Amino acid sequence: MPQADTESSPVHTPLVAAIASVCLPGLGQVLQRRFLDGTATLLLSGVLIAGSLSLGRISGRAAEVFFFMILALPWWVFQTYDAWLGPPSHGFGWSRTWRTVWRAGHDIRFLGFLLFVSALNDTYIILANLDYSMPFYCTKPAGALGFFPKALSPALHMAVGYGFMKHRRWSLFLYFVYAAYGFTNGMVNLTCFGPGRIRNTLLVAIIVSTLYVWWRRRILLTNRED
Structure with missing residues (x-):
């Protein structure tokens, strides 16, 4: 009876590898014997997290959260998805994973997830501060x-x-309605109440996300399920 090729087959299932990478970036890749991918993932994750913390010390908590949300957190999710996909048939795992993300539009789904989480966070803040008057x-x-x-x-x-x-x-049209409202409201309030770290960060976030959504608009425009 032929023996299983334990040297070439993965020792851990994709789910185990993905959970490991959620806990520690790069660990899932290491469990899959992708030592180069795992080491590079861990190093890059450390750089992004250290960068967000350093920016927070310089510019304040709002800038720290913004940097983490647009770079460190997407990267954390990306490397977890890379571990879930398993070892690539050839080449570097990141390029395979990015092609999959790009073709399937998972980046837009992730942006939607961030907006959904932001809605829950906003709701909590509003309910906890009912007396606050929003500009x-x-x-x-x-x-x-x-x-x-x-x-x-x-x-x-x-x-x-x-x-x-x-x-x-x-959702593409609705997003641009939201972006127009958020940007104009922020700019008008900027002239009346002056600059602030949170207000400035929100304006930058709207500009960056709007440019990205416009760049990736075909993912939404080519959808046939509406």
Whole structure:
């Protein structure tokens, strides 16, 4: 009876490797005997995390969170997905994984997930600070009227996030409505209330994400499920 080739076959299932990479970047690749991939993954993860912490010390907590959300966290998810896909048939694992992500539009799904999480976070902050008046085009409406600007942002985040995760074409239009509102509201408030770290970070985040969504708009426009 022929013996199994234990030297060439993976010792761990994709699920085990992915969970390992969630706990420690690169560990899943190492368990799959992809030692070069695992080492490079761990080093790059360390650089990104250290960079976000350093930026936080220089520019404040908002900049630290922003950097982590747009670089460190996507990379953490990417290397976990790379471990889930397993060893590539040839070449470097990152290039194989990126091609898969790009073709399937998983980057847009991840952006939708971030927006969805942001909606939940916004909702929690609003409920925990009911007396706070959110700036709305140089005003700070209070009472029942002040509930509208508070509810608008998480509602748009949740709707766009769902649409992005499902690759719905309508979510592209809705995103640009959200981006136009967020950018104009932020710029107007900037002239009235002056610059602030959170306000500046949000404006930069809107610009960066809008440029990326416009660049990747075909993923949403070619969807046929709507």
